[in-house]
Amino acid sequence: MNATPPIRNGNLAHPDAMRFVDGERLIAHLVRLASFGGGEALNDGVRRETLTPQELAAKQWLCSLFDAPGYRWLQDDAANLILRREGREPVLPPVLVGSHIDTQPVGGWLDGAYGVMAGYEVCRALDDAGIRTRRAIEIVAWTNEEGSRFAPGAMGSSAFVQPALLDSHRQRRDAQGVPFGDALAQALQGLPDLPRAALGRAVHAYLEAHIEQGPVMEADGRVLGVVEGIQGVRWFEVTVRGRGAHAGTTPESARQDALLAAAQLIADLHESVLALGDDTLRWTVGKLEVAPGSVNTIADRVVFSIDLRHPRRERLDQIETLLAERAARLWSGCPVGVKRVMDKAPTVFHPMAVAAVQAAVEATGEPACRITSGAFHDAMYLASVAPAAMLFVPSIGGISHHPDENTAHEHLIAGARALTAAVLKLAD
């Protein structure tokens, strides 16, 4: 690779710049990054939760990886790690390209790491192509996207766009009682030489490459996904109140069985939601707890979750109304209470940013699709302050947040090529 000699500032057509993406280099960097918190094999999984020694070591490695004229490593008060590639007009707001390197307690090797290393490869490709863009490009690894160690997730990107949030983030504690603020201070001290970038800075545009984390693209034979937005999400906590009683002595007519009622309600809601025939809707009961939870005692109380997602707010409202109607009935004599515990409005990405991704994807010649993200991403927050868009590559078997998470190497490389073209378009 890279046999082509460097070409100077801006005189290369954007699509051509993607030829300078070095696939072997990208994969090697991803594999090396996975070793921080990873095992012998890639499918041993990666244990690199936010602000842990494993994540800090990974950041120190990243900083050591590249130090050249025209580049600066920075961090901000939220411990977001930034590699700034200077532009021809340094006063202009930069194009940000990012994702995260923290993982779930046991995650896979790609997830956010892919977006960060793909961004890094964009810089290397631009170097090799001899391109200096008009705007600076900043590659960002956002802090605590996962939310597994400290809830909620996306603390780094949310504090970036709304710095006042950082104070409340600092109060959050992990399962061991460590405040996020303490872990943050320690992480910042771990990279003592980095200058501080400001939170809340102006951003020209934001791009994020990510694995799909779902099975749709693979099933449709697509390699690159132009992400149009992120589904809105509402979480509900549903409480079914029964009456605890002896399983052997209580006849049917005297029962108020909270678990039976919950089962009936879940099965009924599934039928009702299915009847809408909306393939875009996601409706999941993932958590269900029974009290007292004894084989020979009729359940006194069941609490279950509903995770509801759709790109359109009106549909979310409609399902919420349906849920309230169904819950208002008595199920096996049990009253049901529904509480909305989370509400994230749908994110619609900026047409200009989406168009840049679309053009870049088309230039690769790979089979492409338009897609809405089912998962949260840092791009959700960045979209509130700048034109933002995302680029997806397929997940094998739709698996993510799991040691088996994987994507074909050629798809990872294709993604980096498209990202290069899209960044160049936005930064020039």
Add this chain to the structure above:
Amino acid sequence: MNATPPIRNGNLAHPDAMRFVDGERLIAHLVRLASFGGGEALNDGVRRETLTPQELAAKQWLCSLFDAPGYRWLQDDAANLILRREGREPVLPPVLVGSHIDTQPVGGWLDGAYGVMAGYEVCRALDDAGIRTRRAIEIVAWTNEEGSRFAPGAMGSSAFVQPALLDSHRQRRDAQGVPFGDALAQALQGLPDLPRAALGRAVHAYLEAHIEQGPVMEADGRVLGVVEGIQGVRWFEVTVRGRGAHAGTTPESARQDALLAAAQLIADLHESVLALGDDTLRWTVGKLEVAPGSVNTIADRVVFSIDLRHPRRERLDQIETLLAERAARLWSGCPVGVKRVMDKAPTVFHPMAVAAVQAAVEATGEPACRITSGAFHDAMYLASVAPAAMLFVPSIGGISHHPDENTAHEHLIAGARALTAAVLKLAD
């Protein structure tokens, strides 16, 4: 009470002996017994699990309560505590009257305590009536009926009828890792002066008075229940295997949602079982566990219990077949496995013993009924070696194994009166 002067051996009609039951004495003894492990008020509940210091103190109190010619306190190797009231023909196998004084972690004041103290009141009534029966009467407090501290329950009565079981019982451990054998040895040492009775002795008949622990008698306005047997019980463990995936990214068509499948199967089984129109059948899912149990992850695996009860084996077989048929389908694409983890055959009490209880109940003039026990009792084991039967009194609100467990005093007293007549009938 007890104004009538003593009458000598056997020359009192059995029904008349019940007049000597002293209701105030019975209630006072029950209240005192509840103080061992109990709180200020009866509805504070009783914490007197098997072989605890609380239970030992209660046994020491029982032994101190009564020491008179013609009586002997004994214990056997299973720490069953026995008050033997000598008969006119000491070589004949005795009539046993018993239940248990151990409770659930937090139980009510009656449960097994009622059967033991009602048996004790029978002896006192026979004394007051001046009656010496032909056969000895033994009042027994069986060890670990509840099974809450050490599983399985009814260790004392099962070891009594099948002494070889004691060795395996001794290996069982409580949640703190204490072997039953150690707790047993310590309890036996707590009553060092008591002679040892043999396990596996011949028994002429066994009677047990108990609260119903269900709502049926109260609902029907009945005061005394002639128990014809104990329902057969089968426990099943049902495992539904799904595929864990992201709630936001996985479309309906790609899901194998184990929790949805479990809900559908439970709701369907309920419909199918209900369609049989059998009021005697008890069918309960009391325990259900979801993995990974995360709001935004499709359930990978659900394991739930089924507690199935009926007085007839054929019906149990029929439901088990139905369960296998339903489980053989794919529910939301998920395979289902069913494992039978417990099988207790129905107990049919001996006609002679049931007839004795029936006649005694009729002699009281109280509203009576025939009933099948939905709960296990020590009588289940005794029935395998001797004619056995039970007598029920109503539970207010059907509540048991709970601090609110209660029965009207006059119903408790009526039960002791009927028990007196039945014991006399069997012992003479």
